[in-house]
Amino acid sequence: MELISGLVPARGVWWRPANRQERLWIAIAFVWCLVLFAMMPFWHLKGGQNPTGIRSRVDPAAFAERTLRFAEEYGIGDDHGVPLVAPPPGAEVYLLGQMWRWYPALQLEEGVTYTLHLSALDVNHGFSLYPANLNLQVVPGYDYGLRITPNKAGEYRVVCNEFCGVGHHNMLGRIVVVPAGTKVAAAATAPGEETR
Amino acid sequence: MTTAAPAVPAGGALWRLAARVCPVTGLTLNRDSERLVRWNAVAAVVFFLVGVVAALLLALTRWQAVHLLEPVWYYRILTLHGLNMLIFFIIFFEMAVLYFAGPVMLGARQPAPKTAWLGFWLMVAGALTVNAVIFMGRADVLFTSYVPLRAHPAFYLGIILFAVGALIATSLFFAAMVVARRERSYEGSVPLVTYGALTAAIIAIITLLHGAAIYIPTFLWSLDIGTVDPQVYRMIFWGLGHSSQQINVAAMVSIWYLLGGLTVGAVVVNQKVSRWAFTLYVLFISMASAHHLLVDPGMGPAWKIWNTSYAMYLAVLASMIHGFTVPAGVEMGMRLRGFVKGRFEWLRRAPWSDPGFSGFWLSLVIFGFMGGITGVTQGTEQINIIVHNTLRVPGHFHVTVVGGTALAFMAVTYYLIPLVFQRRVRFWAMAKWQPYLFAAGISLLSMSMTFAGSFGVPRRHADITFPEAPFTLEFPPVVDVLMAGIGIGGTLAAIAVLMFVAIAVGSVFFGEKVDLAAPGPDARGIPQGILRLPPQTHSAEASAAAHEAGTPGTLVLVFVFLAVFILYYFTNWKVLSMIWKMG
Numbered sequence: 001m002e003l004i005s006g007l008v009p010a011r012g013v014w015w016r017p018a019n020r021q022e023r024l025w026i027a028i029a030f031v032w033c034l035v036l037f038a039m040m041p042f043w044h045l046k047g048g049q050n051p052t053g054i055r056s057r058v059d060p061a062a063f064a065e066r067t068l069r070f071a072e073e074y075g076i077g078d079d080h081g082v083p084l085v086a087p088p089p090g091a092e093v094y095l096l097g098q099m100w101r102w103y104p105a106l107q108l109e110e111g112v113t114y115t116l117h118l119s120a121l122d123v124n125h126g127f128s129l130y131p132a133n134l135n136l137q138v139v140p141g142y143d144y145g146l147r148i149t150p151n152k153a154g155e156y157r158v159v160c161n162e163f164c165g166v167g168h169h170n171m172l173g174r175i176v177v178v179p180a181g182t183k184v185a186a187a188a189t190a191p192g193e194e195t196r
Numbered sequence: 197m198t199t200a201a202p203a204v205p206a207g208g209a210l211w212r213l214a215a216r217v218c219p220v221t222g223l224t225l226n227r228d229s230e231r232l233v234r235w236n237a238v239a240a241v242v243f244f245l246v247g248v249v250a251a252l253l254l255a256l257t258r259w260q261a262v263h264l265l266e267p268v269w270y271y272r273i274l275t276l277h278g279l280n281m282l283i284f285f286i287i288f289f290e291m292a293v294l295y296f297a298g299p300v301m302l303g304a305r306q307p308a309p310k311t312a313w314l315g316f317w318l319m320v321a322g323a324l325t326v327n328a329v330i331f332m333g334r335a336d337v338l339f340t341s342y343v344p345l346r347a348h349p350a351f352y353l354g355i356i357l358f359a360v361g362a363l364i365a366t367s368l369f370f371a372a373m374v375v376a377r378r379e380r381s382y383e384g385s386v387p388l389v390t391y392g393a394l395t396a397a398i399i400a401i402i403t404l405l406h407g408a409a410i411y412i413p414t415f416l417w418s419l420d421i422g423t424v425d426p427q428v429y430r431m432i433f434w435g436l437g438h439s440s441q442q443i444n445v446a447a448m449v450s451i452w453y454l455l456g457g458l459t460v461g462a463v464v465v466n467q468k469v470s471r472w473a474f475t476l477y478v479l480f481i482s483m484a485s486a487h488h489l490l491v492d493p494g495m496g497p498a499w500k501i502w503n504t505s506y507a508m509y510l511a512v513l514a515s516m517i518h519g520f521t522v523p524a525g526v527e528m529g530m531r532l533r534g535f536v537k538g539r540f541e542w543l544r545r546a547p548w549s550d551p552g553f554s555g556f557w558l559s560l561v562i563f564g565f566m567g568g569i570t571g572v573t574q575g576t577e578q579i580n581i582i583v584h585n586t587l588r589v590p591g592h593f594h595v596t597v598v599g600g601t602a603l604a605f606m607a608v609t610y611y612l613i614p615l616v617f618q619r620r621v622r623f624w625a626m627a628k629w630q631p632y633l634f635a636a637g638i639s640l641l642s643m644s645m646t647f648a649g650s651f652g653v654p655r656r657h658a659d660i661t662f663p664e665a666p667f668t669l670e671f672p673p674v675v676d677v678l679m680a681g682i683g684i685g686g687t688l689a690a691i692a693v694l695m696f697v698a699i700a701v702g703s704v705f706f707g708e709k710v711d712l713a714a715p716g717p718d719a720r721g722i723p724q725g726i727l728r729l730p731p732q733t734h735s736a737e738a739s740a741a742a743h744e745a746g747t748p749g750t751l752v753l754v755f756v757f758l759a760v761f762i763l764y765y766f767t768n769w770k771v772l773s774m775i776w777k778m779g
């Protein structure tokens with residue numbers, strides 16, 4: 001079989017078996033592709049970080065309403081214009097993205113699992129937890145409920161990382177994670193004085 | 197390549213009188229297709245220029261110490277950059293590629309030239325409309341225009357016009373293939389490059405159908421007719437948005453084969469393997485939108501896993517196959533020409549000062565090593581949690597569609613200028629190192645973006661000091677260095693593109709005409725592959741010996757690649773395992 005460049009029409013029967021080295025590489029590449037594929041179901045079984053969540057449609061106004069009720073129920077103070085909310089362990093937690101703030105600010109406990117519900121009132125927003133670097137899309141009309149477990153106490157920020165209009169770069173929220181067993185009232189004193 | 201000129205002129209071959217036969221390649225260039233190639237390429241360069249001025253402004257804004265643009269203008273220019281680069285520049289150039297790889301490479305005539313021009317002018321009208329609306333500040337929605345963000349209806353209309361024009365041009369590629377076959381302008385199977393372009397064209401049709409499915413309802417919605425669900429929008433938009441990246445990949449790989457042949461006489465090691473790999477791109481294309489939606493609320497894990505992997509990574513397999521066959525073809529071609537010493541004489545002795553070759557090779561390396569590895573890793577369902585909408589995302593695609601596709605397009609332009617425009621390449625000394633400067637700049641830009649993104653720095657963000665936010669956030673100092681890397685790398689890459697535009701415009705409009713049949717003793721501005729076209733066909737005996745000798749150098753390269761891939765991939769799993777538990 002004559003070798004030709006890619007510019008020349010292939011004449012005669014070019015349907016020939018690949019040579020040894022090509023076959024070797026294709027086999028290895030195929031196996032690697034299977035590994036790449038298998039890792040995802042594997043992580044669902046064994047890994048701790050999956051974006052599955054509890055997903056449903058929701059009316060944006062209804063979600064906002066629920067978030068307000070949640071903030072009222074567990075609010076412990078004001079934090080730069082939004083309520084600081086300390087839900088009990090295991091609670092359903094609501095966080096609403098809207099132009100251009102995250103509502104409310106949250107106080108969570110280290111090592112405790114919560115169900116964090118994310119949604120948007122107006123346009124798409126992006127939930128980006130700093131410095132954990134955990135990122136999720138927040139879409140109006142959809143409730144994204146994820147079971148999360150903070151693994152380290154400290155100050156966190158919620159950066160909006162989906163373009164949501166001219167105020168996008170000022171959309172910054174706060175989550176504070178307190179050490180396990182901290183009393184809610186103790187942490188509520190002087191909320192966020194050192195945060196500005 | 198005397199084989200391309202058919203022995204028997206087909207019936208009704210009046211067009212042949214006006215056609216010319218290229219003295220270098222032996223290709224028959226009909227007047228219409230040649231003009232269409234020229235005008236589409238020129239339009240591409242014009243929008244490339246707009247896009248690169250925007251790029252410079254963006255890079256100098258993200259460089260936080262410079263922070264050039266006000267937020268409103270940053271978002272406006274970002275919209276401008278995305279559309280002019282990703283849509284207008286790339287697609288105009290692809291239309292040029294289709295007009296070249298179809299009728300020209302098959303030695304056929306251009307079917308329906310009037311319709312082709314209609315398509316071209318529709319594309320121009322659409323692109324101008326979109327640019328005007330953006331500058332008027334009526335479309336600050338970025339190129340994705342996620343509903344319910346809303347632009348002026350003319351914005352969507354402009355995109356629709358552009359898409360209709362592209363649809364016409366793409367359909368004419370199929371028409372040209374039919375005509376060429378019917379009029380027997382070639383014998384055997386179409387050249388591999390044409391086959392690759394065919395897959396690009398098929399993908400383009402699928403893509404444009406997705407485009408219609410999303411832009412028409414959105415256009416109506418912008419006129420207050422009907423509604424568009426935000427999640428459905430994202431899904432179908434990326435059916436368009438990512439499939440179109442697959443057009444770019446198929447077109448780029450075709451150009452790799454084209455430039456390999458022209459610059460160093462690269463051969464197709466196995467036609468069956470390479471054609472299969474192209475076909476795999478087509479088969480799984482509609483799944484492409486998924487990796488944009490991995491952390492979206494609208495879809496479940498089974499859908500995400502199956503689709504993001506393109507049915508078990510078969511499209512990735514295709515790219516890994518080309519990643520072998522393209523360098524192996526170069527190696528085998530060079531060995532056939534006598535560069536047989538050791539594992540790497542073929543590579544050392546390659547024509548590194550030919551921008552057609554260096555651009556092609558750098559595009560291959562950047563796309564494969566940086567683009568491919570980051571892309572597969574970031575597109576993994578769970579790893580996307582530490583990636584989505586951070587700077588890692590533009591860090592990835594600036595080494596695929598920019599360091600890969602745009603660089604390949606620039607490299608092939610150095611050959612199109614003499615072959616199609618019949619001019620010497622101007623500023624030849626500058627052209628020789630333009631690909632290197634561009635590759636260095638874009639690599640620095642992308643690596644800086646990728647590392648900044650791994651600290652959680654968001655993409656599409658006007659000011660990461662959050663000046664008017666209720667809370668403060670200070671990124672670690674290393675991020676300042678990385679943002680400077682974006683500014684500096686971006687500036688270098690932008691300068692390289694400006695050099696390219698100067699060369700292209702200078703050559704095409706003010707360049708010296710050259711008769712390639714008798715270029716004379718002055719070789720300036722004529723790439724070496726055109727001065728002395730390397731052999732494009734080989735005897736059966738030499739071919740058998742070449743297969744026997746194999747491609748030991750390429751084998752080393754691909755195993756280095758695989759090792760880097762595995763390391764990067766599992767490092768990302770490790771990093772993921774350290775964040776909050778989530779499910």
Ligand code: HEM
Binds near residue numbers: 602655657686
């Ligand atoms: C000189 C070369 C280039 C430089 C310096 C450059 C630089 C940049 C920068 C700084 C951004 C903004 C990232 C952000 O803030 O989120 C960006 C975004 C982008 N670039 Fe480029 N770019 C170049 C070429 C290209 C080319 C050739 C293409 C496409 C073919 C392209 C496609 C895009 C896209 C699609 C975006 C994202 C826009 C968005 O997020 O809405 N770029 N580029």
Ligand SMILES: [Cu+2]
Binds near residue numbers: 100
């Ligand atoms: Cu937002």
Ligand SMILES: [Cu+2]
Binds near residue numbers: 161162164165168
């Ligand atoms: Cu935002």
